[in-house]
Amino acid sequence: MVRRPGRCTLQALVVLACAPLLPAAPFIRGDLNGDATVDLSDPIATLLHLFQGGTAPTCRDAGDSNDDGQLDIADALYTLNFLFTGGPAPGFPFPYCDEDPSADTLDCAEYVCPPAQNEIVSIRSVGDGIEIELSTTRPFPARALYPILCIGGVLSSSLSRHPDGEATTIIFTLTREEFDGAMDGALVTVQYGACSEDLTDLRPYWGLWIFEPLDKGILDA
Ligand SMILES: [Ca+2]
Numbered sequence: 650m651v652r653r654p655g656r657c658t659l660q661a662l663v664v665l666a667c668a669p670l671l672p673a674a675p676f677i678r679g680d681l682n683g684d685a686t687v688d689l690s691d692p693i694a695t696l697l698h699l700f701q702g703g704t705a706p707t708c709r710d711a712g713d714s715n716d717d718g719q720l721d722i723a724d725a726l727y728t729l730n731f732l733f734t735g736g737p738a739p740g741f742p743f744p745y746c747d748e749d750p751s752a753d754t755l756d757c758a759e760y761v762c763p764p765a766q767n768e769i770v771s772i773r774s775v776g777d778g779i780e781i782e783l784s785t786t787r788p789f790p791a792r793a794l795y796p797i798l799c800i801g802g803v804l805s806s807s808l809s810r811h812p813d814g815e816a817t818t819i820i821f822t823l824t825r826e827e828f829d830g831a832m833d834g835a836l837v838t839v840q841y842g843a844c845s846e847d848l849t850d851l852r853p854y855w856g857l858w859i860f861e862p863l864d865k866g867i868l869d870a
């Protein structure tokens with residue numbers, strides 16, 4: 650939901666569907682059968698794979714619910730315990746779709762993340778600057794290098810922060826000059842290091858937001 654202050658006419662929502670680009674594909678931990686949800690079918694698929702043979706999963710790492718670097722019966726029991734007896738949830742990236750932060754011998758050759766829902770939460774005037782708050786259903790990757798906001802392939806702001814450590818919301822602060830230079834309808838991306846107009850370079854979970862025609866007068870009120 651887009652919260653619009655005053656008469657701001659901003660309406661923006663873009664869904665980015667993408668295929669994994671990296672050998673170690675991002676995945677949802679616990680989702681062995683790759684249907685983007687963790688439910689009873691996953692421990693069943695794990696047990697069938699382990700004891701009944703059949704097709705090997707394309708993302709073994711996703712089946713490693715307890716994140717111990719092995720795919721075995723303990724993972725099926727871990728997921729069952731989580732689903733039905735209030736046990737601990739699968740480790741990161743559950744419930745998100747992301748890469749495994751810990752190195753192990755399990756591979757994830759293929760996994761299709763569900764499309765991210767990216768939203769411009771608000772654009773507001775704060776002091777001498779403009780704050781743009783963006784959200785996504787996929788977490789921004791935790792990196793030492795903070796993301797930058799790119800509008801039309803050009804760096805607009807290198808100032809960003811994650812409020813209260815929330816990885817699914819980020820706020821960029823632009824000067825009024827930077828904001829006024831942003832074209833309505835321009836493609837807005839969150840990138841790292843430098844802005845690129847070649848979207849094939851973007852990682853699967855990097856987001857796209859589009860600024861639709863915006864009544865900037867609200868910011869001068
Ligand atoms: Ca599943």
Ligand SMILES: [Ca+2]
Pocket residue numbers: 712713714715716717718719720721723724
């Ligand atoms: Ca395991």
